[in-house]
Amino acid sequence: MENFDYDLQSLQETRNLARQAKLAQTELAKFDCEQIDKIIRNMVKVAEENAVSLAKLAVEETGFGKVEDKTFKNHFASTELYEYIKPMQTIGVINDDKVNKVVEIAEPVGLLMGIIPSTNPTSTTIYKSIIAIKSRNGIVFSPHPSALKCTLQAARLMNDAAVAAGAPANIIGCISKPSMAATNELMKCDEVDMIIATGGTAMVKAAYSAGKPALGVGPGNVPAYIERTANVQKAVKNIITSKTFDNGTICASEQAVIVEECMRDQVIEEFRRQGGYFMTPAETDKVAKNLFVRGHAMNAKFVGRSAAVIAESAGITIPPGTKVLLGEQKGVGKDYPLSFEKLTTVLAFYTVKDWEEACDVCIKLLKNGGVGHSLSIHTENPEMAMKFASKPVFRILVNTPSTQGGVGASTGLAPAFTLGCGTWGGSATSDNVTPMHLINKKRVAYGIKEFAENTTPSACVAQSCSSSDISEDQIMNVVNEVIALLKKRGEN
Known part of the structure; x- marks a missing residue:
């Protein structure tokens, strides 16, 4: 009876949130550029003021990642994002083609539903709130149950900041009684116009099957190829920097390292020097058994955990200061568990003969759960970078930490925590999602060509x-x- 009552309350709350946010959005749609910018600036200010407390709350609640890195993510999702999107034209006339006499006018999508993952809860909430308001949309969040408190707090802070700066009340909402029934209700309710889904594969598929426009993000399984011309010391540093950032919770983080035989010993030595521990086959097996449940599903107990925690749980001894664990794999697929995505401080390690074989392994890894997402290559040969640009991914990240590169922190890509995987990965976009993905475009088109009726009798x-x-x-x-x-x- 208690569960039944909870579900009813959850459904009713969801319906109320959707109705309230939809009403608020119809008012927000009338705002001009100055009003919207004033609202966003206050949201950024409040996000910065609470960056540390939200990070602490997320780590305490989920057990994933590091406070200092989640603090940076909150900063990146607010201040860095704002600097990038500030000049974007999302209101009124956004393009006037004098030659073809076509005027483009931006209109908001309407009410968004934001699905929030447990791995990056507060930063994703801040990011989606800001890009929603920039494009004059309302948004209601469906939090992951294991990250409810921190997601709810981030959403409340963003809504209060927006309202304090002039936005209509209830423009940003969040389910406080999460359930599958509530999430499904929000996906399908009439008020919601578009879904932005960041989370597991099943949740993203559900979003796409809800009968609404959706922007979903598939998993990453990022291969990192250290090519023979690479600066090995820098390449290893970049990979460790990326993989240890928030203990590997970002889907753009490297999952496997691929090296050529000619430089294998050099790369292994450099990893060891910088804090990498190469597990024995027996140790690799122990760690893999702990990391995965139900085949290759990640065990939540080990998501975003340090190398020391993972090693201790597997009963293996590692040197003090170890940053990442590496396990050699001879193939890709169900018989090689580390060939799957691992949102934690563990990497698969592959040795290949040449770049052609590296290419083959990269493609197999991508098809093993990361098609369309990202690929990392470390090389001093621009031609080699372009050879890998033909692979089935939409972000080819060169000589940069993959995590930071994929989200736009160390590259010129748009700052985002929703990274599209294109049709190859089952996504509606291959872009890093920005406010420009959250607008409709009207077009006023003038006649510029005479079209004569055919009056010639045949x-x-x-x-x-x-x-x-x-x-x-x-x-x-x-x-x-x-x-x-x-x-x-x-x-x-």
Whole structure:
């Protein structure tokens, strides 16, 4: 009876949130650029003021990651994001093509539903709130149950900051009684116009099957290829920097390292020097058994955990200061568990003969759960980077930490915590999602070409003949007559 009551309350709360946010959004749609910018600036200010407390709350509640890195993510999702999107035109006339006489006018999508993962709860909530308001949309969040408190707090802070700066009340909402029934209700309710889904594969698929426009993000399984011309010391540093950032909770983090035989020993030595521990086959097996449940599903107990925690749980001894654990794999697929995505401080390690074999392994890894997402390559050969640009991914990250590169912190990509995987990965976009993905475009198009009605009587019509009686010469004569008539009118 208690569960039944909870579900009813959860459904009712969801319906109320959707109705309230929809009403608020119809008012927000009337705001101008200055009003919207004032609201966003206050949201950024409040996000910065609470960056540390939200990070602490997220780590305490989920057990995932590090406070200092989640603090940076909160900063990145607010201040860095704002600097990037500030010049974006999302209101009124956004393009006026004088030559073709087409005027483009931005209109909001309406009410968004934001699905929030447990791995990056507060930063994703801040990010989605800001891009929603920038494009004059309302948003209601469905939090992951294991990250409810921190997601709810981030959403409340963003809503209060927006309202304090002039936004309509309830423009940003969040389910406080999460349930699958509530999430499904929000996905399908009439008020919601679009879904932005960041989370597990099943949740993203559910979003796409809800009968609404959706922007979903599939998993990453990022291969990192250290090519023979690479600066090995820098490449290893980048990989460790990325993989240890928030203990590997971002889907753009590296999952496997691929090296050529000619530099294998050099790379292994450099990893060891910088804090990598190469597990024995027996140790690799122990760690893999702990990391996964139900085949290759990640065990939540070990998401975003330090190398020391993972090693201790597996009963293996590692040197003090170890940052990442590496396990050699001879293949890809269910018999090689580390070939799957691991949102924690563990990497698979592959040795190949040459770049062609590296390419083959990268493709297999991507098809093993990361098609369309990202690929990392470390090389001093621009031609090699372009060879890998033909692989089935939409972010080819060169000589940079993959985590920071994928989200736009160390590259020129748009700052985002929703990274599209394109149709190859089952996503509606291959972009880093920005406010420009959350607008509709009206087009006012003026006539610029004269289109004359065909008034030339055809021989066929005059003679009331059937189409089978028309000769090719007759057809060409009619066509030529029409062309000559149009040219004559054009000259006049």
